[in-house]
Amino acid sequence: MSSALKNLSDFSTANLPDVSQKRFAIIVSEWNTEVTGALYTGAFDTLVKHGVQENHIVSAQVPGSFELSLGAQKFAQREDIDAVICLGCVIQGETRHFDFICQAVADGITNVSLKYNKPVIFGVLTPNTQEQAMDRAGGKHGNKGDEAAITAIKMLALN
Ligand SMILES: Nc1c(NC[C@H](O)[C@H](O)[C@H](O)CO)[nH]c(=O)[nH]c1=O
């Protein structure tokens, strides 16, 4: 189902693991900060809502989504971090730069997750327009940050 028909904040919370002692890092891109800020709020609030202690959440900013992979790696390599959530918004421009960033960050985040055997969540919006972005950052299609946070929690159940 495409996100146009789905609410990103509508997910099952059945059988969630106890995350009261788990530690999370949230890495946020500074590009399109009005969008990524809303994603961050959604992710942070969702983690706390489902049992994560606020002082068990560390946050960091990177200049753009392309830098999310390295930012994620700096926290994924830490023994005191159980999962990493990457938040960004790459909006299509006039050139193919969009394509290179999106592919690089998707591949990079995947590689970090596999290298450190930890959940590193792709909470990156790749819309065509600012409106599409806002619709997915707390608008009519929910909040990708909520989805990223619950995904991190669910993946820790695999441990
Ligand atoms: N255009 C967007 C960017 N561009 C910047 C890159 O992410 C990167 O920081 C730069 O290429 C230097 O390495 N980043 C976004 O997150 N969103 C955009 O729409």
Ligand SMILES: CC(=O)[C@@H](O)COP(=O)(O)O
């Ligand atoms: C996704 C981007 O980097 C974008 O903002 C760049 O815009 P353009 O492709 O018009 O240079």
